[in-house]
Amino acid sequence: MRKSSLLLATLLTAGCHTLINLGNQQQKVEEALARDDFATAAAIIEHTGSDHPQYAALQEQYPDIRQASQAYRTRAEHDALALSRDKQWQQAFDLIDSTIAQVVDPTSLQALRESLQAKQAAQLNQLLAERRLAQARALLLQPTLDKTLAQYSDPAARREVTQLEQERKQLIADLNHLGEYYADRQHWQQTRELLDTAHRLAPGEPTPELLSRARSILNNEQQQAKARQNNALQAKAESLMATYQDSGQLKDLLAARAFLNSHRGNDALVQQRARTEQWCRRRFDEEMNTGEALYARGQYREAYRIWKQVQPLYPDNVELNKKLERSQRVLNNLRTLKDS
Template identity: 25%
Template structure:
């Protein structure tokens, strides 16, 4: 065993003796920067000494590094913002985590991650409230149907149990929505309070009526005290939503996510069909999509003529998502599918 250990140590020393003694540190930093491995470059440049033979080159790199890091951070933040706007939160967080590993510690991306998680939490809370409101509005109609079913067949245990569950759900939603009313009034968000209060009366049980009455009185007093606030808050909320939709649309256009941009444009048209900027953007988007479709057709044709049939088919299929009714694209796709199918039959 000792002899084996000695031999292993000698082999290790021999290997180490063959390592280069003069590493081109400046070239290595350039390589890492090109690969966006800024953490490695930072570590290399952190211990810079004026005695280093490459001091001047390394010192220039050291001065340039913060600017390069800032550009990289801005690029990543744009990507993350676009992903979040598409509700692709998991990908956005993963992109941030990947980028943070490429940077020195304590960068703006560390703060951006916390902000992103908070935004996702707020987004989820808003969706949960939206779901609760939708369910509360639908419950009375659902209960009415179940009551008719129960009247037609009183012995149906399933119908009776289903109606019990629905009513119990309504009572739980009443508590949730009344909490929402209290919080919204405390924050002077009368529009949110009014939205939460509206469906409560149709789902609350008798024991909740007193609390419902108190909430109605509180909201009525606030509306009397500030009669225009509800309308003002609604108008403000509409403006903020329009601004958010527009910013998300611009982010998607900048990132080249044409499908997502088209979906966002549909939302903009529903929200503000007469907005001049939206009308202008719609014309520009239609032109962009037309150009992208033409490029996709040409790219597919080039691949097809070179014998890359599967790649051409994939390009055409992806392009068809932008223009599903394009007859030229569909003809190319069908031709490629037929030819690939023939080749597969010949191979078999």
């Protein structure tokens, strides 16, 4: 009898532990959501088996968690853009990095980080180029300063000569690096100015191949005109793209893409075209998912509005057109029922 009682107690204890473990899933989800950790909450639900007693309840929460994650991610993107406009770059990157770990799908955040890194680099390199050119011009105004200093026996003069040579070498390295940066982006005016200035600081060195290329391109009258046109087109494209990044408005994205499409054959806009198309695809997928979530909740009119609004991005998309037809039929049926 005593052995039977011990066995029963053991089974009951094991059963209690099983129930406690099974019941922890909902609690874990709630704890994750309390700290805005949507990725963990979604992962818990995804890895909860169908035999779990809370499976149905957890599955019911899943769409709302993904929707909340998307809203949280969108707010973070807007805040990061605002920080970048105020030149608070580190705060913007910290916000993006922390949010990436919290949301279900961080793809757009990762793309935004890359975009802001490129934007920061462009602004920083412009400042550095202006500063290095000013330093180089000041040095070039005194071409014989090192020889003049060498005439003095004071150790301070020798130290100044050494420092002057170090400054010259560093300036040459910086100017060449910046020239390569602008050459990669086909900004040949900046490339030539930077590399030419670096070469003037070291006239005894062979002319760099990249400088010769920049000169060849810009010396050709037709290429000069094309370079100016491309620079203007690039500036216009970047301006339109920056407007969309700042506003997040679909009309601004469409304006940027329309401008790029009007210059489809121009290879100077390849990078801008690729980035814009990536944004279009991401925006389209997000709006499609948002409309689907609204439709699943019975918000047919709002779902139709979202899908209709995003249609100009890909007007021939079969899936989107089917969704529009389906939601339109539902709205018509509801209107008929209301009128009858």
